[in-house]
Amino acid sequence: MTTTTTPPPATEVTGATGPRARFRHLLAAExxxxxxxxxxxxxxxxGAPAVTGIxxxxxxxxxxxxSQRDAPAPMDPxxxxxxxxxxxxDPAWQILMVVAGSVGALAVFGEYTSGLIRTTFTAVPDRRAVMLAKAVVMSAVTxxxxxxxxxxxxxxxxxxxxxxxxxxxxxxxxxxxVAASAxxxxxxxxxxxxxxxxxRHATGSIVTTLVSLVLAPAFLQGDTYRWVKELGNAMPITAWNTLIENPAMEHPPAKYAETVTEAWIVFAAWPVAAVIVMVLAVRRRDL
Known part of the structure; x- marks a missing residue:
């Protein structure tokens, strides 16, 4: 007597321990x-009320x-x-940047410090999918x-x-x-x-995030050296400052100033680079 085994549907890929979780299941878990x-x-x-309050x-x-000025505002723009x-x-949004960055870091290093990441990767061997799910959920909430x-x-x-x-x-x-700030x-x-x-360390992750988002851009100011200014223009906080400028106001011309288009490119490049780093880090490094 022979037994016919029905293969799993094409939408469910199986592994050594059974059906592999679909991406929506990973999203739900994250x-x-x-x-x-x-x-x-x-x-x-x-965090949110504090920043709004500031x-x-x-x-x-x-x-x-x-309201207390003796004369009305001059007509000179x-x-x-x-x-x-x-x-x-600026300080209010820097605070929110650090808070959001810390929460993002905690979502990753928290699993490493608790050992939960081993269970996660045992249940879902596709580490890339796990990190992508983390990124999608974190991006949506923040x-x-x-x-x-x-x-x-x-x-x-x-x-x-x-x-x-x-x-x-x-x-x-x-x-x-408004869009850039969001x-x-x-x-x-x-x-x-x-x-x-x-x-993959609590204190190290928080400190490095703080340095990357806030402290490093502070050292990349001034226009004495063009390469320093260009590095500063590539930082998220610098791009944000460019995008929130009021075009109706006249600003003194700045040397090596960043354009609005360049600022949006920076805003697009950092998240993409961050996701790539996340995926490569978990694929190429052991637990």
């Missing part, structure tokens, strides 16, 4: 892992100064107050966070400054600034994940 981390809730509960406080402070700058205060903080910061600050040059989303440069958060999270995939 979603559960992410929300099992307390840090995820801390980012939503503290921007709102900046707008209120500027409103008080603008070079002397006008830039209301857009209140929505995107993108929503970025949109909420960016839209809230812009909307509230411009409403406060509506009588002193407050902008609407349709004004030149406004939508670009995208800065998932970009930072992916950088943190890439760093953690290489370093």
């Amino acid at each position: 979603w559960i892992k992410l929300w099992s981390l307390r840090s995820t809730y801390w980012v939503l509960a503290i 921007n709102v406080n900046s707008a209120l402070t500027n409103l008080d100064w603008l 070079r002397m006008r107050y830039d209301a857009l700058s209140s929505a995107f205060v 993108a929503v966070l970025g949109v909420l903080v960016s839209v809230a910061s812009f909307g509230v600050t411009q409403a406060i400054l509506r009588e002193h040059g407050g902008l609407s989303i349709g004004d030149p440069g406004a939508l670009r600034a 995208l800065l958060i998932p970009l930072s999270a992916l950088v943190g994940m890439a760093v953690a995939a290489l370093v």
Whole structure:
């Protein structure tokens, strides 16, 4: 008597231990892992309101100064107050970058330090798919966070400054600034994940992420040497500063200044590079 074995459907690839998990299953697993981390809730509960609050406080402070001026603002566009700058205060967004980068790093090194990564790769031998799923879930969550903080910061600050040059989303440069600020958060999270995939140590990953996102760009300022300036232009925070500039305001010409197109290229290149690093790191390095 013979037995006929029916091969598995083409959509389910089998391995040594049974059917291989589909990508949607990996997404679901990574979603559960992410929300099992307390840090995820801390980012939503503290990070986002804190950054929005700093921007709102900046707008209120500027409103008080603008309201107390003896004379109205000069008509010279070079002397006008830039209301857009209140929505995107540099230190506030640097804080959110570091927080998002740290959460991204924790999502990776947390599994290494706890040993869970061995179980994960035993259940799913395709390490590349696991890291891609992590990147997709982290990008989606932090993108929503970025949109909420960016839209809230812009909307509230411009409403406060509506009588002193407050902008609407349709004004030149406004939508670009909101979009760039929203995208800065998932970009930072992916950088943190890439760093953690290489370093695989809690303190080392956080410190390296901080250096990469905030400290290194601070040393790449000035226009004495073009190569230093060009390296600085390739950093995410520098590109973000270019994208949030108000085109209605006149700015003094800067030497070796970055263009808007170049800034968007930087914004696209860093996430792609981060994902490539993550995938190569887990494929070429042992646990």
